[in-house]
Structure formats: structure tokens, C-alpha cells
Amino acid sequence: MFQNRSHTPSRWRLWMFIPLALLTSASVAYNRSNNDSQESELKSNLKIDNAKSRKIISKSISEMVTKNVFPTEISFGDKETKNKQLYKVNYTLQNDLQNHAEGLLKKYKPDYAAIVMMDAKTGEIIAMSSYEKGNPEAENLAVKATYPAASIFKVITASTAVDKAGISPEHRIAFNGGNYTLYKKNVLSDRINRWTRFISLKDAFARSINTAFGRLSLEFLEPQDLSEYAHRFYFNQEIPSDFNVETSTAIIPTEKGFDLTKVASGYNRFNTLSPVHGAMIAAAIVNEGQIPSPYLVKNIKNEQDETIYTGETLSNNQVITADSATKVKEMMEQTVLSGTSKKTFKHLVRDRKFKEIEMGGKTGHFSGTNPKGRTDWFVGYASDEESRIAIATITINIK
Secondary structure, three states: OOOOOOOOOOHHHHHOHHHHHHHHHOOOOOOOOOOHHHHHHHHHHOOOOOHHHHHHHHHHHHHHHHOOOOOOEEOOOOOOOOOOOOEEEEEOOOHHHHHHHHHHHHHHOOOEEEEEEEEOOOOEEEEEEEEEOOOOOOOOHHHOOOEEOHHHHHHHHHHHHHHOOOOOOOOEEEEOOOOOOOOHHHHOOOOOOOOOEEEEHHHHHHHOOHHHHHHHHHHHOOHHHHHHHHHHOOOOOOOOOOOOOOOOOOOOOOOOOHHHHHHHHOOOOOOEEOHHHHHHHHHHHHOOOEEOOOEOEEEEEOOOOOEEEEOOOOOOEEOOOHHHHHHHHHHHHHHHHHOOOHHHHHHHHHOHHHOOOEEEEEEEEEEEEOOEEEEEEEEEEEEOOOOEEEEEEEEEEOO
16 A cells, blocks of 8 residues: 555545545644764664564654644654754645645634645555644644544444444434434433434434433443443543544543533533544544554665654554454445435535545534634545545534
């Protein structure tokens, strides 16, 4: 996959920005030092496939990445270290995808927005773009986790249901009330009356029916199970990357009740998510239940143009079984076929050029406070026989 990064990627990867476009419309001096011992120590620390190397690199690039800058030269060590060497950094970002993402955000001008694209097999970040209207010097919104996870958390709930409780995507859920509201009197009642509706888990996911997911959590899930799977998907823990990503938060109640239904359905603003993390969640589903650890640095070279570090994939954690991932993927595919993303994807779904491409996703909407405004999410994937790409996009528009 991506054997030659100087080549233009397959057209479908660029076309995957079309639904993203529709979503966004809605809503330094060089001081040489011949310090061989320093480089020898550096080489010994920057070991391939070692989480420690990512932490070392993160200390050198995270401050700039947080400012939405990708430095091409870095040094290692404390600020007080004298005669530090400079090293050239090459990134995993693909120029055409990166430029296209930046162009989309500038074209549609949401108040705030971010796009992340990731190789779902390896964890390579192939596009990361951030935008704030009227502020070209704004920080990188893609690495922040101050946004409500909203209905994206339904991916975690669905994963828990199929992987832990053995629930089928075709399982029928009885519920009362509206599709997108969540009232205590409806979700806590198990009474069947003439207004009761029945819906499959797959369709409840695709259409993002809050009360149905609330009933699912009360009938089949334990709070500790949802907490366990949230942790498996990297909520409430550091993401082992070579750049700093804020920790996403999942506050799970310890007892069943209305608070659990709000968490399970994503109907709260207290559980948060970063766009990088959102792409990871989508990647886990399309990657047969294995969640990749994201990375930005392709390689690092010294002034003699010798490669002293090559970024490679860390061992991906198996968060759910491959069979369970297939079932959740079925739900995400239903989202683009008949659910909340149907209008966005209808042209792609009907286009014969994309008949071999599997696509799926999940939308989410909620009012957030940092930044303040309506938060709109899409996380999803596209895959063919060779490639698996995960996507996360967020827009925030001030009310």
C-alpha cells in the first residue's frame, strides 16, 4: 500500500473528499556540530517499532504540530543543550491529499473544522488539515479533544453489543418516542403499547436513533462493559503516537439508568473526541478490529542524508474480533446506503466507478462549548483490495 508516495494516489481516494465537501458546506538557523556520541545515542534510542522512539520524536515536533506547523528540521534534547544537531524530517502526509483537504476547508469556510485521513492498516497520517475562519495562525484542531463525541460514541456501544453481548445487527429493539430525542419517560420504560416501534440494531445505528440505543444499553449492556470497550478504543488513555494528541474522555456511570442511556447513545457533551481519534475508531472497524496507532514521521535523516529513523507500524491492538468488526462495518455501510449519510453518498454509491469500493461511516451532531457552536462529525472509511483509508471530519459553526 502506498509504495510510491511521489505518485498521485488512486482517484477514489481523492473522490472520497466529495462527501466531506458536502458535510463542510452544511454546516531556522543551522549550527553544525560534529557530535558523534549524540547521534550514536540518538540512533540507539530511535528504534523501529518501539513506542519509546515515538515519545522522543513527539517531544521535538509536538509543539509545532499543535500550532498547525510541520517542521522540516528538528533537534533533540533539552532547550539548554548546546550545539544540538539539526535533522531533516519527512512526513507521511501525501501532498495532493493534504492540499485538497486544505482547499476544501478554505472553500467552504466553516467557523472551525478539521479533516484527518489515515492508512487504516499502518496508522500513517496521510492528510491532516485544520481551519479557523479569520485566523490563519490558529492551533491545530485535529489534535484537540474538546469536542463532544456525540453519536460517534454509538460505534463503541455497537461494538460492545456485538462483541461482548453477542447481539446481531438484525436484532430488533422496541422503543417509544422520537428518533433523535432522548426523554427519560420513554427510554426507561419497557412497556409495549400502540405507539411502540421496532427497529433493527443496524437501522438504529444507521439512522442514529437515540432511544433505541438507550434501550439497548439497559437491556443488554453492563456499565463496566461499556467502560472496558471505551478503554479498548483508547478513551481515557494516551494515544501512542509520535505527536501529541489530547486524550478523549468517556465518563461511564457505574449503574444502569438514564445517565447510561445518554452515554450509550452519545446524547451528552461530556464525553469528548479528537479528529485523530475519530479516524482511529473508523480504522479499527475497517481493519478487522485492529486499531492502529497513528504516526506522522516517515523518516529522519542527518546532515549526511543518512536515515537514522524510519517510522513503522506499532503492533495494532485487537479491540474487537474480526467477526464483530464485520458486523459493525455492516452497520456503518447501512449509514451511507439508507441512514444519516444517504444524501451525501448517493452519487458515489450509484457511480459504477466505485462499485468495488466499500464505504461506511457514522455521523454525529451536538452543541459543544469549546469551541462554542454546533458540532457536526463524520467518521468513516473506504476500502478496496489494496487500500483501507479511515477518515474523520468535524465542523463547528457558531450559532
